[in-house]
Amino acid sequence: MTARLQAASQASEGAVAHPAQETSKRVVLHVEELTGHSLAAARRTLAQRLRRGGVDNPDLDARLLIGHALALDAAALVTQSQRVLAYDEAAAITRLAARRLMREPVSRIIGRKEFWKLSLRLNPQTFVPRPETETVVEAALAAAYPSLSRARTLRVADLGTGSGAVLLAILSELPESFGVGTDINVAALRCARDNAAGFGTRASFVACDYGAALDGPIDLLVSNPPYIAHEEIADLPPEVCSFDPLLALDGGSDGFDGYRAIAADARRLLAPAGVLVVELGFGQAAGVRSLFEAAGLACAPPQYDLCDIPRALVARTLA
Numbered sequence: 001m002t003a004r005l006q007a008a009s010q011a012s013e014g015a016v017a018h019p020a021q022e023t024s025k026r027v028v029l030h031v032e033e034l035t036g037h038s039l040a041a042a043r044r045t046l047a048q049r050l051r052r053g054g055v056d057n058p059d060l061d062a063r064l065l066i067g068h069a070l071a072l073d074a075a076a077l078v079t080q081s082q083r084v085l086a087y088d089e090a091a092a093i094t095r096l097a098a099r100r101l102m103r104e105p106v107s108r109i110i111g112r113k114e115f116w117k118l119s120l121r122l123n124p125q126t127f128v129p130r131p132e133t134e135t136v137v138e139a140a141l142a143a144a145y146p147s148l149s150r151a152r153t154l155r156v157a158d159l160g161t162g163s164g165a166v167l168l169a170i171l172s173e174l175p176e177s178f179g180v181g182t183d184i185n186v187a188a189l190r191c192a193r194d195n196a197a198g199f200g201t202r203a204s205f206v207a208c209d210y211g212a213a214l215d216g217p218i219d220l221l222v223s224n225p226p227y228i229a230h231e232e233i234a235d236l237p238p239e240v241c242s243f244d245p246l247l248a249l250d251g252g253s254d255g256f257d258g259y260r261a262i263a264a265d266a267r268r269l270l271a272p273a274g275v276l277v278v279e280l281g282f283g284q285a286a287g288v289r290s291l292f293e294a295a296g297l298a299c300a301p302p303q304y305d306l307c308d309i310p311r312a313l314v315a316r317t318l319a
């Protein structure tokens, strides 16, 4: 796998068999191995089995899966660590373990993912929000409010909103602002609407191609578009290429289709002092910058994520 793919941390639903997945299929956990054992012993057994199945964070995943199966939070898992598991409890854990051993991500099994300060619901058609996308939220907030005054009402748009993660994180910080999320995937938009329940009329959603159904002027335009080159998708880790929706990953032959569509519409949509912020895939900063400059936008230097990868690009309309 190329460095780009390792760093990109995005991928697809295109159910392509992956070598690691083939290996993990042979690792199993039987209900008898947990029944009558303590919760602490079950955690150890599950973690060891996940490790053998090639799972990256086996101890954390074992805690999360057992907690979910038994409806226990982290504290209860500790205080009840010597409790002996009944057959039904062991069966519930082994069902979830089987899914994880097939490399389904924990967030998909649990149906939720923490992002920014939000706990977001997921469905099979939503991309799992990634920690590096919080760099886009930070960059957007900083670019829109250089003075740190958050009193002004902004019009925000998130193109390719998925679960609503970026839009809702931004609105959660800007209580006077309104936003719209678009997506071409109607099932993803249903999930975004559920996640936005607490935002009332401040958040709305439209099914369309990027910004096609929107009118300006928009003060803050954000997007984490699909940006994996089509032919690289099958090489992504199984958690990504077998479980994230293909629509959320596939950026066309070079990975730039989404950026091209956004660049073509940005000047029509942006307010005169408006800001565009996009997430960057690994190695894409210079290419996206060229596209945006050709579309009449001025770009700031990219902002880096916690792995020191250029991850967010901020652009403004030229005066």
Ligand SMILES: C[S@@+](CC[C@H](N)C(=O)[O-])C[C@H]1O[C@@H](n2cnc3c(N)ncnc32)[C@H](O)[C@@H]1O
Pocket: 010, 126, 127, 128, 129, 130, 133, 159, 160, 161, 162, 163, 164, 165, 166, 182, 183, 184, 185, 188, 208, 209, 210, 223, 224, 225, 226, 227, 247, 248, 249
């Ligand atoms: C990488 S995911 C990002 C989801 C979410 N913004 C996040 O950061 O977690 C890209 C999203 O763009 C959507 N998408 C793909 N093509 C699109 C298009 N032509 N117009 C609008 N949305 C599109 C996908 O359905 C997916 O929800």
